Amino acid sequence: MLKTELIHTEVDLAPPAELQRSILTHLQSWGDPLRWAITAVDPTRQKAQIEAVVTLDSSLPKVIRPTEIRTI
Amino acid sequence: MSQRPYTVVLVIPTGIGATIGGFAGDALPIARAIAQISDRLITHPNVLNGAQLYWPLPNAYYVEGYGLDQFAAGRWGLRPVHQNPIGLVLDQGIEPDLQLRHLQVADATRATLGLHLTDYIVTDAPLHVELRTAASGATWGTLQHADSLLRAVDKLISQTEARAIAVVARFPDNLSDQALQLYRSGQGVDPLAGVEAVISHLVVRTFHLPCAHAPALSPLPLEADLSPRAAAEELGYTFLPCVLVGLSRAPQFVTQPPTQSTDIWADQVDALILPETACGGSLTLSLSTSRTQVITVQQNQTRMKVSPDDLGISALRVNSYLEAIGAIAAHRAGVAPAALHPDLSRIRSLP
Numbered sequence: 001m002l003k004t005e006l007i008h009t010e011v012d013l014a015p016p017a018e019l020q021r022s023i024l025t026h027l028q029s030w031g032d033p034l035r036w037a038i039t040a041v042d043p044t045r046q047k048a049q050i051e052a053v054v055t056l057d058s059s060l061p062k063v064i065r066p067t068e069i070r071t072i
Numbered sequence: 073m074s075q076r077p078y079t080v081v082l083v084i085p086t087g088i089g090a091t092i093g094g095f096a097g098d099a100l101p102i103a104r105a106i107a108q109i110s111d112r113l114i115t116h117p118n119v120l121n122g123a124q125l126y127w128p129l130p131n132a133y134y135v136e137g138y139g140l141d142q143f144a145a146g147r148w149g150l151r152p153v154h155q156n157p158i159g160l161v162l163d164q165g166i167e168p169d170l171q172l173r174h175l176q177v178a179d180a181t182r183a184t185l186g187l188h189l190t191d192y193i194v195t196d197a198p199l200h201v202e203l204r205t206a207a208s209g210a211t212w213g214t215l216q217h218a219d220s221l222l223r224a225v226d227k228l229i230s231q232t233e234a235r236a237i238a239v240v241a242r243f244p245d246n247l248s249d250q251a252l253q254l255y256r257s258g259q260g261v262d263p264l265a266g267v268e269a270v271i272s273h274l275v276v277r278t279f280h281l282p283c284a285h286a287p288a289l290s291p292l293p294l295e296a297d298l299s300p301r302a303a304a305e306e307l308g309y310t311f312l313p314c315v316l317v318g319l320s321r322a323p324q325f326v327t328q329p330p331t332q333s334t335d336i337w338a339d340q341v342d343a344l345i346l347p348e349t350a351c352g353g354s355l356t357l358s359l360s361t362s363r364t365q366v367i368t369v370q371q372n373q374t375r376m377k378v379s380p381d382d383l384g385i386s387a388l389r390v391n392s393y394l395e396a397i398g399a400i401a402a403h404r405a406g407v408a409p410a411a412l413h414p415d416l417s418r419i420r421s422l423p
Contacts, residue, residue: 002222004214004270006204016357016383020145035138037085038352039208039375042194042384048352048383053208053214053270 003056005031010047023050031056077111078404079336081144081364083346085356086118086137087211087265089375090347092393094262095255096304097122097314102393106345109401112336114150116140117272117284117318118265122304126314133336134318136283138273139325144358144413147279148280149326149335156282157188158319159234161224165198166288173309174240174288181316188320190232195220200242201267205251209375213267215241218274225275225283236282236319237275240312243267243287256292257366258299261375282322284313343367343403345396352378360385365403367396 003063012027013019027033031054040049082103084093093099099119104127107113113132120126120134133144142148160178162171171194181187200216215221221239228234247263254260268285275283291309293315297308305311326335341364346356348368360366360380366387368380378385388409390396402409410416 002218003276005214005275006206006214008207011368016360016385019383020354020357031239034277035212035269036354037088037350037376038378039206039210040377041352043382048378049208051208051210051212053212053273055218055274060336 079112081252082115095301098301121314123311124307134293134322138276141354144355150323156236159228160192163241211266258301320400348370
């Protein structure tokens with residue numbers, strides 16, 4: 001059974017490429033990140049606020065995960 | 073022509089209350105204008121879908137958001153096609169009369185537009201879409217039976233020649249009166265948009281095929297005070313025609329070798345245009361580290377609060393889409409924006 005779940009969380013600010021990796025790693029602790037966005041930034045605390053939908057899998061057609069991020 | 077094709081990505085994320093493009097295909101005029109001054113325009117269903125209305129643009133590429141994120145990150149390429157056979161997935165939760173309306177739309181696009189639809193399939197369980205609004209004001213949502221959706225798609229692509237997937241899910245009619253009224257008056261956040269993206273993301277992530285979604289809803293009572301920006305969704309019984317038209321020529325995703333010379337990759341993107349406050353998406357983070365010129369539009373306000381400065385992204389800020397179109401024309405011509413202002417400072421000496 002596949003479930004979708006809405007998550008609110010935050011991560012430390014970082015340069016764009018590092019920030020993206022950090023968000024994906026962070027979201028993976030809840031499930032498979034499906035759609036996410038940084039919705040606000042707190043410059044004082046140096047945090048990025050995130051809203052995301054993750055999937056929680058059990059027994060589905062296997063998700064083909066993308067390979068490691070390639071630098072453009 | 074000696075130069076390579078000038079390629080623009082136009083993004084207006086769905087479900088974030090964009091004042092332009094947050095309603096019923098109301099960013100389509102922007103796409104039409106940008107397509108005129110670029111060789112290739114890559115954009116997504118939220119920009120091009122106007123329910124019963126659409127405008128085929130020969131140089132526009134209709135790419136669903138999850139695929140667009142993968143493209144921007146350099147993981148997937150885009151392979152232009154002449155046509156895609158489309159498979160149609162209908163939610164079991166759609167009532168028989170409403171289902172028949174959608175099937176008649178599918179037949180109409182075959183007979184009147186000549187689209188290639190393969191077959192349709194009804195999911196083995198109602199999908200049970202649930203709409204949610206997050207703290208930011210953006211709309212999201214979940215599916216109770218996402219696995220049923222994926223089983224249906226799996227069956228379609230394994231038993232037919234479908235190479236693109238249109239999904240119609242039954243959405244709840246019990247939207248709050250206030251949210252619906254705001255949307256119809258051209259002010260609120262599209263209550264359906266967030267979960268529509270979740271549905272198409274699920275299919276694209278799993279099957280690596282173009283996908284787009286149309287909601288099935290009961291017809292709304294006539295509203296005299298209807299915003300022109302929301303009006304395209306009140307013309308008929310379904311929102312499906314634009315989805316089928318878009319998918320019919322949506323590029324396929326290139327996820328593994330071999331590649332072809334006509335494939336499009338992220339390092340060929342010259343400019344990205346997006347709302348000023350919506351820079352917190354995966355696509356923008358990816359393209360901001362490339363040679364792409366990021367152009368942000370201040371006039372297109374959203375519920376997001378993430379500017380390029382907040383994330384250390386170098387961007388050209390403009391007030392309106394008219395100005396963005398000028399910025400692209402200048403960029404394409406190799407004209408530095410500073411040269412178009414009355415005050416041009418002297419060249420600096422490197423310390």
